[in-house]
Amino acid sequence: MTLVKICGVSDAAGFDAAAAAGADFVGFVFYPPSPRAVTPAAAADLSGRVAGGPQRVGLFVDPDDALLEAVLAAVPLDLIQLHGEETPARAAAIRAHFGRPVMKALGVAVPADLVRLAEYAPAVDRFLLDAKPPPGASLPGGNAAAFDWRLVAGQPIPRPWLLAGGLTPETVGEALRQSGAPGVDVSSGVEQARGVKDPARIAAFVAAARG
Helix, strand or coil: CCEEEECCCCCHHHHHHHHHHCCCEEEEECCCCCCCECCHHHHHHHHCCCCCCCEEEEEECCCCHHHHHHHHHHCCCCEEEECCCCCHHHHHHHHHHHCCCEEEEEEECCHHHHHHHHHHHHHCCEEEEEECCCCCCCCCCCCCCCCCHHHHCCCCCCCCEEECCCCCCCCHHHHHHHHCCCEEEECHHHEEECCEECHHHHHHHHHHHHC
Protein backbone atom coordinates (compact mmCIF):
# COMPACT_ATOMS: atom_id res chain seq x y z
CA MET A 1 0.00 0.00 0.00
CA THR A 2 1.29 3.46 -0.89
CA LEU A 3 2.64 5.37 2.08
CA VAL A 4 1.20 8.85 2.54
CA LYS A 5 2.60 11.81 4.47
CA ILE A 6 0.56 14.95 5.11
CA CYS A 7 3.08 17.68 5.86
CA GLY A 8 2.71 21.14 7.33
CA VAL A 9 -0.20 20.33 9.61
CA SER A 10 -0.79 23.27 11.92
CA ASP A 11 -4.35 23.01 13.21
CA ALA A 12 -6.72 20.48 14.71
CA ALA A 13 -8.86 20.13 11.58
CA GLY A 14 -5.84 19.20 9.48
CA PHE A 15 -4.44 16.79 12.03
CA ASP A 16 -7.77 15.09 12.61
CA ALA A 17 -8.35 14.75 8.86
CA ALA A 18 -4.93 13.18 8.30
CA ALA A 19 -5.50 10.70 11.10
CA ALA A 20 -9.04 9.87 9.97
CA ALA A 21 -7.92 9.32 6.38
CA GLY A 22 -5.29 6.83 7.51
CA ALA A 23 -2.18 8.82 6.61
CA ASP A 24 1.02 7.05 7.60
CA PHE A 25 2.88 10.22 8.58
CA VAL A 26 1.89 13.70 9.70
CA GLY A 27 4.49 16.44 9.49
CA PHE A 28 5.00 19.39 11.83
CA VAL A 29 7.13 22.24 10.49
CA PHE A 30 9.63 23.74 12.93
CA TYR A 31 10.92 26.45 10.59
CA PRO A 32 9.57 29.90 11.49
CA PRO A 33 9.66 31.44 7.98
CA SER A 34 7.13 28.85 6.79
CA PRO A 35 3.42 29.74 6.86
CA ARG A 36 2.93 26.21 8.21
CA ALA A 37 5.29 26.58 11.16
CA VAL A 38 4.18 25.48 14.61
CA THR A 39 5.69 25.84 18.06
CA PRO A 40 6.73 22.75 20.01
CA ALA A 41 3.81 23.34 22.39
CA ALA A 42 1.30 23.58 19.54
CA ALA A 43 2.66 20.42 17.93
CA ALA A 44 2.44 18.60 21.25
CA ASP A 45 -1.21 19.62 21.60
CA LEU A 46 -2.01 18.42 18.09
CA SER A 47 -0.10 15.18 18.52
CA GLY A 48 -2.02 14.44 21.70
CA ARG A 49 -5.38 14.53 19.93
CA VAL A 50 -5.01 10.92 18.74
CA ALA A 51 -3.41 7.99 20.49
CA GLY A 52 -1.37 6.13 17.92
CA GLY A 53 -2.29 6.93 14.35
CA PRO A 54 0.21 8.52 11.97
CA GLN A 55 3.88 8.67 12.78
CA ARG A 56 4.84 12.17 13.89
CA VAL A 57 7.51 13.80 11.75
CA GLY A 58 9.37 16.99 12.62
CA LEU A 59 10.57 19.06 9.66
CA PHE A 60 13.70 21.10 10.35
CA VAL A 61 15.91 23.30 8.20
CA ASP A 62 19.57 23.26 9.28
CA PRO A 63 18.65 22.89 12.97
CA ASP A 64 21.10 23.22 15.82
CA ASP A 65 21.05 20.76 18.69
CA ALA A 66 19.29 23.22 20.99
CA LEU A 67 16.26 23.43 18.70
CA LEU A 68 16.08 19.66 18.28
CA GLU A 69 16.34 19.17 22.04
CA ALA A 70 13.57 21.69 22.72
CA VAL A 71 11.20 20.12 20.20
CA LEU A 72 11.87 16.54 21.27
CA ALA A 73 11.33 17.48 24.90
CA ALA A 74 7.81 18.60 23.98
CA VAL A 75 6.75 16.33 21.12
CA PRO A 76 7.29 12.55 20.81
CA LEU A 77 8.57 12.64 17.24
CA ASP A 78 8.99 9.33 15.43
CA LEU A 79 11.10 10.75 12.61
CA ILE A 80 13.31 13.80 12.02
CA GLN A 81 13.09 15.31 8.54
CA LEU A 82 16.03 17.46 7.42
CA HIS A 83 15.09 19.89 4.67
CA GLY A 84 18.07 22.22 4.56
CA GLU A 85 21.71 21.98 3.53
CA GLU A 86 22.63 19.42 6.17
CA THR A 87 25.68 17.34 5.20
CA PRO A 88 25.78 13.56 5.49
CA ALA A 89 27.99 13.97 8.56
CA ARG A 90 25.47 16.28 10.21
CA ALA A 91 22.58 13.94 9.41
CA ALA A 92 24.49 11.03 10.91
CA ALA A 93 25.31 13.03 14.02
CA ILE A 94 21.67 13.99 14.55
CA ARG A 95 20.54 10.40 14.14
CA ALA A 96 23.15 9.14 16.59
CA HIS A 97 22.71 11.85 19.21
CA PHE A 98 18.91 11.99 19.28
CA GLY A 99 18.15 8.33 18.65
CA ARG A 100 15.53 8.99 16.00
CA PRO A 101 15.38 7.87 12.37
CA VAL A 102 16.29 10.63 9.93
CA MET A 103 14.72 11.43 6.55
CA LYS A 104 16.75 13.71 4.27
CA ALA A 105 15.01 15.83 1.67
CA LEU A 106 16.90 16.27 -1.58
CA GLY A 107 15.89 18.56 -4.41
CA VAL A 108 15.61 17.02 -7.86
CA ALA A 109 15.59 18.81 -11.20
CA VAL A 110 18.00 16.84 -13.41
CA PRO A 111 19.33 13.26 -13.35
CA ALA A 112 22.65 14.38 -11.84
CA ASP A 113 20.82 15.41 -8.66
CA LEU A 114 20.33 11.74 -7.82
CA VAL A 115 24.10 11.20 -7.43
CA ARG A 116 23.89 12.62 -3.90
CA LEU A 117 21.72 9.72 -2.75
CA ALA A 118 24.78 7.48 -2.41
CA GLU A 119 26.53 10.07 -0.23
CA TYR A 120 23.63 10.33 2.22
CA ALA A 121 22.50 6.69 2.25
CA PRO A 122 24.79 5.56 5.13
CA ALA A 123 23.65 8.50 7.27
CA VAL A 124 19.86 8.42 6.91
CA ASP A 125 16.91 6.05 7.07
CA ARG A 126 14.69 7.58 4.38
CA PHE A 127 14.76 10.04 1.52
CA LEU A 128 12.24 12.65 0.45
CA LEU A 129 12.75 13.46 -3.22
CA ASP A 130 11.30 16.92 -3.73
CA ALA A 131 11.31 19.49 -6.50
CA LYS A 132 14.08 22.05 -6.25
CA PRO A 133 12.69 25.41 -5.13
CA PRO A 134 11.82 27.66 -8.10
CA PRO A 135 13.90 30.82 -8.60
CA GLY A 136 13.10 33.41 -5.98
CA ALA A 137 11.40 30.98 -3.61
CA SER A 138 11.97 31.71 0.07
CA LEU A 139 11.20 28.20 1.31
CA PRO A 140 13.07 24.94 0.69
CA GLY A 141 9.79 23.07 0.14
CA GLY A 142 6.03 23.51 0.05
CA ASN A 143 6.27 25.65 -3.07
CA ALA A 144 3.69 23.75 -5.17
CA ALA A 145 6.44 22.97 -7.67
CA ALA A 146 6.86 19.57 -9.31
CA PHE A 147 9.76 17.91 -11.14
CA ASP A 148 9.75 15.39 -13.96
CA TRP A 149 8.59 12.27 -12.14
CA ARG A 150 10.11 10.05 -14.81
CA LEU A 151 13.60 11.00 -13.59
CA VAL A 152 13.27 8.63 -10.64
CA ALA A 153 11.44 5.79 -12.37
CA GLY A 154 13.45 2.60 -12.10
CA GLN A 155 16.33 4.29 -10.30
CA PRO A 156 18.03 2.32 -7.50
CA ILE A 157 17.10 4.54 -4.56
CA PRO A 158 19.24 3.17 -1.69
CA ARG A 159 16.73 3.85 1.10
CA PRO A 160 12.94 3.85 1.45
CA TRP A 161 11.66 7.10 -0.04
CA LEU A 162 8.75 9.42 -0.60
CA LEU A 163 7.97 11.55 -3.64
CA ALA A 164 7.12 15.21 -3.05
CA GLY A 165 6.71 18.43 -4.96
CA GLY A 166 3.49 19.96 -6.23
CA LEU A 167 1.35 16.86 -5.71
CA THR A 168 -2.43 17.20 -5.48
CA PRO A 169 -5.39 14.82 -5.25
CA GLU A 170 -5.77 15.30 -8.99
CA THR A 171 -2.15 14.50 -9.93
CA VAL A 172 -0.92 12.00 -7.34
CA GLY A 173 -2.15 8.95 -9.23
CA GLU A 174 -0.24 9.91 -12.37
CA ALA A 175 2.81 10.83 -10.28
CA LEU A 176 2.84 7.36 -8.76
CA ARG A 177 2.46 5.71 -12.15
CA GLN A 178 5.30 7.69 -13.72
CA SER A 179 7.72 7.57 -10.79
CA GLY A 180 7.09 4.17 -9.24
CA ALA A 181 7.36 5.83 -5.84
CA PRO A 182 6.50 3.71 -2.78
CA GLY A 183 5.07 6.74 -1.01
CA VAL A 184 4.12 10.39 -1.40
CA ASP A 185 4.28 13.59 0.61
CA VAL A 186 1.92 16.54 0.20
CA SER A 187 1.65 19.97 1.76
CA SER A 188 0.38 22.85 -0.37
CA GLY A 189 -1.68 20.49 -2.56
CA VAL A 190 -4.18 19.82 0.23
CA GLU A 191 -4.67 23.41 1.38
CA GLN A 192 -7.64 25.74 1.12
CA ALA A 193 -5.38 28.75 1.74
CA ARG A 194 -1.64 29.11 2.15
CA GLY A 195 -0.76 27.21 5.31
CA VAL A 196 -4.34 26.10 6.04
CA LYS A 197 -5.17 22.45 5.38
CA ASP A 198 -8.46 21.43 3.74
CA PRO A 199 -9.85 18.25 5.36
CA ALA A 200 -11.75 17.27 2.22
CA ARG A 201 -8.62 17.53 0.07
CA ILE A 202 -6.64 15.51 2.59
CA ALA A 203 -9.20 12.71 2.40
CA ALA A 204 -9.24 12.91 -1.40
CA PHE A 205 -5.46 12.83 -1.61
CA VAL A 206 -5.11 9.73 0.56
CA ALA A 207 -7.87 7.98 -1.40
CA ALA A 208 -6.28 8.89 -4.75
CA ALA A 209 -2.81 7.81 -3.64
CA ARG A 210 -4.11 4.41 -2.65
CA GLY A 211 -6.57 4.01 -5.49
